[in-house]
Amino acid sequence: MAGGAIVNTGGGKEYPGKMTLFVFLSCLVASSGGLIFGYDIGISGGVTSMEPFLAKFFPSVLEKEKEAVSNNQYCKFDSPLLTAFTSSLYLAALVASLLASTVTRVFGRKWSMFGGGITFLAGSAINGAAENVLMLILGRILLGIGVGFANQSVPLYLSEMAPAKLRGMLNIGFQLMITIGILAANFINYGTNQISGGWGWRVSLALAAVPAAIITFGSLVLPDTPNSLVERGHSDHAKVMLRRIRGTDEIQCEYEDIVAASEEAKAVQHPWSNIIKRKYRPQLTMAILIPFFQQLTGINVIMFYAPVLFKTIGFGDDASLMSAVISGLVNVVATFVSIATVDKFGRRILFLEGGTQMFISQIIVGTLIGIKFGTTGEATLSKEYAFFVVLFVCVFVAAFAWSWGPMGWLVPSEIFPLEIRSAGQAINVSVNMFFTFVIGQFFLTLLCHMKFGLFYFFAGWQLVMTIFIALFLPETKNVPIEEMVHVWKKHWFWGKFIAEGDIHGGKVDNGV
Numbered sequence: 001m002a003g004g005a006i007v008n009t010g011g012g013k014e015y016p017g018k019m020t021l022f023v024f025l026s027c028l029v030a031s032s033g034g035l036i037f038g039y040d041i042g043i044s045g046g047v048t049s050m051e052p053f054l055a056k057f058f059p060s061v062l063e064k065e066k067e068a069v070s071n072n073q074y075c076k077f078d079s080p081l082l083t084a085f086t087s088s089l090y091l092a093a094l095v096a097s098l099l100a101s102t103v104t105r106v107f108g109r110k111w112s113m114f115g116g117g118i119t120f121l122a123g124s125a126i127n128g129a130a131e132n133v134l135m136l137i138l139g140r141i142l143l144g145i146g147v148g149f150a151n152q153s154v155p156l157y158l159s160e161m162a163p164a165k166l167r168g169m170l171n172i173g174f175q176l177m178i179t180i181g182i183l184a185a186n187f188i189n190y191g192t193n194q195i196s197g198g199w200g201w202r203v204s205l206a207l208a209a210v211p212a213a214i215i216t217f218g219s220l221v222l223p224d225t226p227n228s229l230v231e232r233g234h235s236d237h238a239k240v241m242l243r244r245i246r247g248t249d250e251i252q253c254e255y256e257d258i259v260a261a262s263e264e265a266k267a268v269q270h271p272w273s274n275i276i277k278r279k280y281r282p283q284l285t286m287a288i289l290i291p292f293f294q295q296l297t298g299i300n301v302i303m304f305y306a307p308v309l310f311k312t313i314g315f316g317d318d319a320s321l322m323s324a325v326i327s328g329l330v331n332v333v334a335t336f337v338s339i340a341t342v343d344k345f346g347r348r349i350l351f352l353e354g355g356t357q358m359f360i361s362q363i364i365v366g367t368l369i370g371i372k373f374g375t376t377g378e379a380t381l382s383k384e385y386a387f388f389v390v391l392f393v394c395v396f397v398a399a400f401a402w403s404w405g406p407m408g409w410l411v412p413s414e415i416f417p418l419e420i421r422s423a424g425q426a427i428n429v430s431v432n433m434f435f436t437f438v439i440g441q442f443f444l445t446l447l448c449h450m451k452f453g454l455f456y457f458f459a460g461w462q463l464v465m466t467i468f469i470a471l472f473l474p475e476t477k478n479v480p481i482e483e484m485v486h487v488w489k490k491h492w493f494w495g496k497f498i499a500e501g502d503i504h505g506g507k508v509d510n511g512v
Contacts, residue, residue: 019166020247022223029218030157031173033113033150035211036120038181040143042328043204044086046189049320052198057133058082075448080441081133087440088137092144093151094433100152101426108232109160110222112153117216120146121209128206143208144433150215151429155413156421160225161245164480168342168410175406176335181211183328190325193318226255227418227482230262257482261418275420275427279502282494283415286473287424291432293465294408295439297358298458299400323390330394334401346477347407348469354403355466359459361396365389366455373452404465408432411473414481415488 047053054062061082064075104112123142130136154174162170188207192200226245229238238258242251275284338350368389416424446454474491476484485503488494 019163020245022247023161023163023170023245026222026245027158027161027170027173029222030109030113030154030161031170031177032211032218033116033154033215034174034177035181035184035214036116036143036150036208037147038178038183039185039208039211040089040147040181041178042182042185042324043189043208044089046185046193046324047201047204048082048086050189050193050201053201055198057085057130057136080445083441083444085133085136085140087437089140089144089147090433090437090440092141093148094144094430094437096145096148097152097426097429097433100149100429101422103149104153104156104425105231105422108224108228109153109157110219110224112149113157113215113219113222116146116149116153117212117214117219118146119143119149120212121216124206124208124212127208128202130202130205139205146212148429148433151409151432152422152425155409156425157222157225159410159413159481160227163246165478166343167414167481168347168477169339171410171413172335172339172342172406174409175401176332176339179328179331179335179401179405183325183332186325186328190318190322227258227261227421230258231418235259254480254482257480258418261482264417264419267419272423275423279498280417280420280424281497282488282491283417283420283424284427286415287412287428288431289468290408290412291428292435293461293468294404294432295435296458296461296465297400297404298362298439298455298461299397299405319386323393326390327394327397330397331401331405334398335406337398338402338406341402342406342410343477346475347411348473348475350403351407351469351473352466354399354407355462355469357399358396358404359462359466361392361399362455362459362462364392365396366452366459368392369455370452411476414476415484417485418482 048058051062058081100112100115103115119142123139123144123146125139126135126142127139130139155171158171158174159167185204188204192203194200195203223241223245224234224237226238226242229235229241239251239255242255242258243249246254274280342350368385372385412428413425443454446457450457472491472493474487474494476487479487485498489498489503
């Protein structure tokens, strides 16, 4: 693998930053946990636009869709029961992530991934065999538990395994797998929709077992991170593992920082009450607001309702599914832009550029739909007009894929000290899942009532979040995660929350 550089924390400490084959393969396997999340996002939007699926479980929605009395495209899919099917997963993931916090801390990151894979496997079996809405929602809840466990443990694992210089690139592997899962689901939906007999949706739902099996069996062969080993009292094993993943014997400095962080962690009896202390205010704020803002970009509206959305604005069944495939492909390709640039240019520049691009493209999409459909929702789109709608949706998706998508998982996973890391990640996942649930549950109703104004609503939030990042997020690239406190101490606003006595290591100067 490519060699790395030495990471200087600014306090006279030098950390080896070499990429080893062992680290690369471990991170590749762990990041496959993102497949289950991505596959579900892509698959649920596709099956809810398939007529046989709607006829079996949501006949009233199908009737409304085919109703000749009204051609209002905004309200065709407005069904609380249909959105409950989609969004129940995220409520389950919210609750599961809180439980996963304890599992991740006590048993290690890999066993949390294993638990997530097993429950997702069970959920895919129930959904594929579903005969009624109750079975569908039970399956979704099990899928949600799997997602909660995976989203809790995978980003932490990646941030702890990666050398500081390459942490961004390796952590974004999680987001890349999410996008690959979405794209695979879009292709599968397009294919299964062609199956005669009306049972293609069963194939789509049951194939969730494939990504579930990958992370389930993959987690069994993963090594534990040195941070987790030290935290659980396996210091000798941790030193051996750190030597192996860094590819050098010069690990004493980093090892001592991990041990120091672990000692502080052991002194914390209740991480959930400890996390609200003043000195952790910067990290807690980010763990709440970054996932909150990530969902209010409106990306999940595009991704898990893409086929429904395109169908709603006048595309046919196959055309809407193919449009979702196109946006999914853009999502994957654009994520590689983030992988290539995040450790070179930093997190802030991607956040700021992506937020600006999303704001502009969302305004254009809203305007294009507003011009054609107005407030009545009655219109048909020409092929040329539809092309421009899809084009600017893709511009929006690309911006998200190299900014708020990967950064929304990367930054919260790398900023917490070890003593509150599991609790902090649980808050990050919980907030993310809660607002995914809220958006998923109410999007179709909001679209019906706010019409094209909904796109302006999300654009307004994109403006707010971009300003927030510009003012309050310091640059975290190339900083070892156990030295991250110095970044906050140097920040113009957050520095006043951190006393000198709260810093255990040397000084850091990363140019912020």
